[in-house]
Amino acid sequence: MLPAWPCIVTYPYNKYVLVIINKSYISLVTALLAWLLWTPCIGQKKYEREFSIKSDAVPQAAADFVSSVFKKSKIHWYGEESLTGKSIEAKLKYAGRRYSIEFDESGNIQDVEILSGINEMQPDSREKLKENLNKEFSHYKIVKTQLHWKGPVEALKESVIQNIAAKGVMTRYELVLKGSKDKTETYYEVLAEENGIIVSVHEIVQRNTDNLIF
Known part of the structure; x- marks a missing residue:
């Protein structure tokens, strides 16, 4: 009979090691691994490094999208490195609004971001977001x-041209804030749904200070 507590017993056998493991121990480890896999990550950090790149280093698909939508705009191109990979970003001003358009390394569009303000949210959603931020941080600014748009390329084009999210485009809000948690103050990136529900909170490890504002 195997012992009640987890144990490993080894016996030499033809130059190999025969390992007998308590079945109860296996069940315990399996349950623990399952719990870890299903538990949401808490306190994640976000590392980003942005650097300027020349227009001739930009993938053609990315250049074509920007030129087809934003007419006569001065475009600033950036490369970005993060924990999840590399991307290309175009930053520009168009029709009085500041845009950031992110592409993957091949030039496929990822999302469109528009400098906005929390007051542009619906009042109920804005209050819900503030309520959730107060739960997340002891103090924040x-x-x-x-405004964060994500969807098919043609729908994103239509959204920019019409200045409103087209059908098939998911709208969220992305906030950069300076917040306090456990008496520690630093910068965070918060992603929230239109209704004010927080999707994710990431501590910003590194990002160019001027790009926090653009």
């Missing part, structure tokens, strides 16, 4: 708010 919003540095930047962006």
Whole structure:
């Protein structure tokens, strides 16, 4: 009979090691691994490094999208490195609004972000977001708010041209804020739904200070 507590017993056998493991121990480990896999990540950090790149280093698909939508705009191109990979970003001003358009390394569009303000949210949603931020932080100050559009390329084009999210485009709000948690103050990136529900909170490890505002 195997012992009641987890144990490993080894026996030499033809130059190999025969390992007998308590079945109860296996069940315990399996349950623990399952719990870890299903538990949401808490206190994640976000590392980003942005650097200027020349227009001739930009993928053609990305250049074509920007030129087809934003007419006669001065475009600033950036490369970005993060924990999840590399991307290309175009920053520009168009029709009185500041845009950031992110592409993957091949030039496929990822999302469109527009410098906005928390006051542009619906009143009920804005109050819900503030309520959730107060639960998340002991103190915070919003540095930047962006409207975040994600969807098919043609729908994103239509959204920019019409200045409103087209059908098939998911709208969220991305906030950069300076917040306090456990008596520690630093910068965070918060992603929230239109209704004010917080989707994610990431501590910003590194990001160019001037790009926090653009």
